[in-house]
Amino acid sequence: MIGREPRLRGLFRKYFLVLFLAVVIPLAANGISEGWFSYRDQRARLDQLLGVEARSAASRIQGFLDGITGQLGWLVQLPWTEEPDERRRIDALRLLRQVPAIVSLTLIDGSGRERLYVSRIGLNRTESRTDRSADPAVLGARSARIWYGEVSYYRGSEPYLTVAISGNRPSVGIVVAEVNLKLIWDVISAIKVGQTGYAFVLDKPGRLIAHPDISLVLRGADEATLAPFQAARQAVGSASPGFATSRDAEGSPIAVAAALIPGPDWTVVVEQPLSEAFGPIYAALRRTSALLLVGAVIAGLLAFALARRMTQPIRLLEEGTERIGAGQFDHRIEIRTGDELQRLADSFNAMAAELAISQERQERIAKLKRFLAPQVAELVDRKGDDGVLEGRRSEVVAVFCDLRGFTSFSARAAPEEVMSVLSEYYEALGRIITKYGATLTSFSGDGLMVLVNAPVPVAEPALTAVDLTTEMQDTVQELLVGWQARGHRIGFGVGLAMGPATVGRIGYESRFDYTAIGSVVNLAARLCASAADREILMDEKVAQAIDGKRALIPLGSRPIKGFDEELPVFCVSFEGRPHTA
Amino acid sequence: MKRRDLLLSALAVPLLPNPLLAQTPEKVRQVGLLTPNQFGARVFRQLNLPELAKLGFVEGRNLSVQIFSADDAYERLPALAVDLVATKPDVIVAVAPTAIRAARAATSTIPIVMAYAGEDPVAAGWAQSYTRPGGNVTGVVLLNPELEGKRLHLLLDTFPTRRRIAVLFHSRSRNTPTDRSAQAIAHKAGIAIQSFYTSGPEEYEATFNAIHSSGADALQIAGGPIFANDAPRLAELALKAGVPTICEWRDMARSGCLIGYGVDRAALQKRVADFVARLLRGAPASEMPIEDPTTFELAVNLRTAKTLGIDVPTTLLAQADEVIE
Numbered sequence: 001m002i003g004r005e006p007r008l009r010g011l012f013r014k015y016f017l018v019l020f021l022a023v024v025i026p027l028a029a030n031g032i033s034e035g036w037f038s039y040r041d042q043r044a045r046l047d048q049l050l051g052v053e054a055r056s057a058a059s060r061i062q063g064f065l066d067g068i069t070g071q072l073g074w075l076v077q078l079p080w081t082e083e084p085d086e087r088r089r090i091d092a093l094r095l096l097r098q099v100p101a102i103v104s105l106t107l108i109d110g111s112g113r114e115r116l117y118v119s120r121i122g123l124n125r126t127e128s129r130t131d132r133s134a135d136p137a138v139l140g141a142r143s144a145r146i147w148y149g150e151v152s153y154y155r156g157s158e159p160y161l162t163v164a165i166s167g168n169r170p171s172v173g174i175v176v177a178e179v180n181l182k183l184i185w186d187v188i189s190a191i192k193v194g195q196t197g198y199a200f201v202l203d204k205p206g207r208l209i210a211h212p213d214i215s216l217v218l219r220g221a222d223e224a225t226l227a228p229f230q231a232a233r234q235a236v237g238s239a240s241p242g243f244a245t246s247r248d249a250e251g252s253p254i255a256v257a258a259a260l261i262p263g264p265d266w267t268v269v270v271e272q273p274l275s276e277a278f279g280p281i282y283a284a285l286r287r288t289s290a291l292l293l294v295g296a297v298i299a300g301l302l303a304f305a306l307a308r309r310m311t312q313p314i315r316l317l318e319e320g321t322e323r324i325g326a327g328q329f330d331h332r333i334e335i336r337t338g339d340e341l342q343r344l345a346d347s348f349n350a351m352a353a354e355l356a357i358s359q360e361r362q363e364r365i366a367k368l369k370r371f372l373a374p375q376v377a378e379l380v381d382r383k384g385d386d387g388v389l390e391g392r393r394s395e396v397v398a399v400f401c402d403l404r405g406f407t408s409f410s411a412r413a414a415p416e417e418v419m420s421v422l423s424e425y426y427e428a429l430g431r432i433i434t435k436y437g438a439t440l441t442s443f444s445g446d447g448l449m450v451l452v453n454a455p456v457p458v459a460e461p462a463l464t465a466v467d468l469t470t471e472m473q474d475t476v477q478e479l480l481v482g483w484q485a486r487g488h489r490i491g492f493g494v495g496l497a498m499g500p501a502t503v504g505r506i507g508y509e510s511r512f513d514y515t516a517i518g519s520v521v522n523l524a525a526r527l528c529a530s531a532a533d534r535e536i537l538m539d540e541k542v543a544q545a546i547d548g549k550r551a552l553i554p555l556g557s558r559p560i561k562g563f564d565e566e567l568p569v570f571c572v573s574f575e576g577r578p579h580t581a
Numbered sequence: 582m583k584r585r586d587l588l589l590s591a592l593a594v595p596l597l598p599n600p601l602l603a604q605t606p607e608k609v610r611q612v613g614l615l616t617p618n619q620f621g622a623r624v625f626r627q628l629n630l631p632e633l634a635k636l637g638f639v640e641g642r643n644l645s646v647q648i649f650s651a652d653d654a655y656e657r658l659p660a661l662a663v664d665l666v667a668t669k670p671d672v673i674v675a676v677a678p679t680a681i682r683a684a685r686a687a688t689s690t691i692p693i694v695m696a697y698a699g700e701d702p703v704a705a706g707w708a709q710s711y712t713r714p715g716g717n718v719t720g721v722v723l724l725n726p727e728l729e730g731k732r733l734h735l736l737l738d739t740f741p742t743r744r745r746i747a748v749l750f751h752s753r754s755r756n757t758p759t760d761r762s763a764q765a766i767a768h769k770a771g772i773a774i775q776s777f778y779t780s781g782p783e784e785y786e787a788t789f790n791a792i793h794s795s796g797a798d799a800l801q802i803a804g805g806p807i808f809a810n811d812a813p814r815l816a817e818l819a820l821k822a823g824v825p826t827i828c829e830w831r832d833m834a835r836s837g838c839l840i841g842y843g844v845d846r847a848a849l850q851k852r853v854a855d856f857v858a859r860l861l862r863g864a865p866a867s868e869m870p871i872e873d874p875t876t877f878e879l880a881v882n883l884r885t886a887k888t889l890g891i892d893v894p895t896t897l898l899a900q901a902d903e904v905i906e
Contacts, residue, residue: 094900097900123766124734157711180875183875218711
């Protein structure tokens with residue numbers, strides 16, 4: 001039991017591991033590949049999304065500027081005259097009313113003189129006729145129709161843009177507008193990228209023009225404030241196309257994409273916190289790992305259950321074989337798995353049954369060996385049929401023999417001596433009985449009975465019996481020499497008779513003996529009783545059967561106890577060595 | 582519990598309604614309003630509180646507002662400011678330069694939002710610069726000196742023939758940048774203006790009598806919370822004096838002033854609310870740039886013009902955001 005436990009655990013662990021890995025490895029491979037592909041998809045999608053957001057933001061800012069320039073176009077359609085133009089003054093004031101972002105308008109005629117200035121805060125001027133032809137705005141508008149100035153910061157804080165537009169011919173003049181860029185805030189703050197992402201605008205030198213947090217814009221040329229925005233633009237500039245990663249003012253990672261506004265040469269940058277941009281990726285990864293975990297747990301449970309199911313029959317088999325091995329042949333291994341294991345168990349069961357039969361046979365042989373010659377017993381057993389032992393009438397030769405003077409010897413001698421004598425005696429006789437294929441039916445003390453021609457018939461029963469007894473007498477006499485030398489006065493006599501007798505097994509349960517019943521047995525016993533040492537007495541029937549084959553000495557008729565008439569008795573001429581005593 | 586029930590309850594856990602979490606007592610932030618009169622309080626209630634609510638600060642829930650009004654007694658402002666500071670508000674909203682000055686004197690730690698500074702806060706020493714105020718004062722400036730000039734110019738532009746213009750100032754504005762700006766513009770335009778100073782409602786009648794008897798043919802009422810507060814009364818007196826008047830705010834035209842030109846107050850109050858919200862969230866006032874107004878409004882009251890028997894030029898009407906007929 002102690003030796004078995006670790007072996008069992010090993011098998012269970014092996015099954016468990018194999019089953020578990022068989023489920024988990026494909027699951028993990030699937031999860032990891034899915035995670036990787038969803039990461040790539042999401043990155044591509046983010047690339048697209050941020051690119052679209054940046055372009056859309058740029059077009060909205062462009063729209064804001066276009067709205068202004070579109071309105072300004074009305075003021076440069078008619079040529080100037082030398083007369084003050086009241087109509088145009090009203091138009092300019094109406095324009096101010098219409099476009100809140102315009103703070104002031106300067107109208108310049110074809111020869112570059114300022115004809116009108118209207119402002120929301122400053123004082124209006126009409127017909128000042130100051131020469132403005134050298135103004136960058138005027139020069140710019142003349143060469144490019146729409147000219148955007150650099151962003152200027154009133155008091156270093158409030159951002160203003162100067163826009164100048166010329167008409168389709170020089171005589172219609174030029175309009176120069178000052179635009180309050182704080183009003184882009186409405187546009188920029190409406191741009192939302194995802195949940196918390198936003199857009200901001202940088203001009204060419206890298207100053208913040210628009211940002212949802214207006215105070216950042218109003219902080220002006222503050223290097224510390226501008227640094228993260230410039231870094232973001234830098235990052236996206238070097239990673240075109242698509243988005244780049246940078247860090248915002250708080251140092252958190254962000255995804256940024258940019259688009260150019262060609263007119264004023266501004267850059268719109270959209271940014272989204274990386275945590276949010278990659279949110280779906282993280283969610284997918286979390287989902288995948290959760291599924292993986294659940295899968296692993298299920299696989300573990302499954303593997304545990306399966307491994308148990310698989311090792312249980314094996315354990316039963318092991319236990320069963322052990323019990324069968326220990327001799328419990330009636331033990332049956334109960335496995336109903338319907339597979340090879342069940343077949344294995346069934347064959348184990350069959351083997352146990354075979355073993356039981358075999359053992360039974362062995363026992364029977366051992367029993368038969370008690371009264372049959374071993375070769376006969378094995379023959380009977382091989383045939384698998386002990387019908388030969390069944391009761392029947394048969395012509396048999398019954399042989400009786402015993403020691404003379406043994407009773408008085410046994411009373412005198414020490415038990416060890418007695419047993420030693422008997423042991424030598426039986427050893428010698430047993431060998432001879434086996435040699436002649438006779439059947440030892442019973443023995444008690446120094447006397448024994450042997451049957452010839454039953455249960456196995458022999459060719460010449462009488463002759464065999466006589467030869468048997470002769471050899472017996474020979475052998476015992478040799479022994480007697482030794483015993484008598486030790487001072488024991490013991491002799492050996494034999495009697496045999498032939499005739500019909502009832503032979504068969506008698507006894508109960510496992511105590512069975514093979515025996516013969518009939519007058520021939522009595523006769524043989526009486527003859528033995530009357531035989532002297534060195535004598536082999538036989539009846540007439542035996543004598544007739546061996547007549548001419550062995551030398552016989554007729555002893556005449558003798559009265560035999562239990563028989564009414566006197567019967568003729570014969571003696572085999574015994575050629576043994578003469579008695580030395 | 583059955584397995585299915587267990588499963589259902591497990592699913593239900595993440596769906597638990599959030600009110601449980603929201604019920605944790607929220608910190609109530611205190612805003613103190615220091616104003617020369619009830620006008621500032623009204624504007625704050627009407628325009629700022631809804632904006633603050635939009636920004637997540639709702640009065641009665643997580644915001645408490647204390648109003649300290651001097652009720653036109655400007656000399657009470659310093660003492661009121663000290664009282665206000667004693668209540669330890671999170672943010673002080675100071676209406677008009679006088680209140681700002683008083684609040685600034687009372688505390689250099691509690692953030693003060695200028696709502697709004699009629700004069701230059703840097704020149705006044707409240708802030709180091711517009712981009713980085715550097716102290717506890719930030720907020721919105723009104724560009725009042727410039728706008729005062731602009732209003733005078735607009736009056737001249739509209740009625741080029743009326744060249745005897747009276748300007749009504751609060752007596753505290755004497756010799757302020759605003760006062761000087763009006764004088765400078767008049768000088769530039771080649772006209773003489775006559776400044777009248779009044780210290781409060783009880784003097785209005787006398788002052789308007791003086792204006793009338795001076796022969797003025799147009800009137801500019803200078804900026805200031807006191808005039809904004811008393812707009813209907815002033816408009817009535819101006820009508821009685823028979824002079825077209827230009828005032829600081831669009832809504833003063835609604836009260837009877839002929840022309841109201843100035844900053845878009847709703848937009849400005851939105852900015853004020855934004856300042857308050859940012860400060861309540863803990864942003865430092867010293868890092869919060871001071872802002873200029875962005876949008877301006879013009880309103881014309883044609884009823885007043887009709888009563889005065891004046892033709893309003895179409896140029897002005899074309900520019901007006903609102904025409905009251």
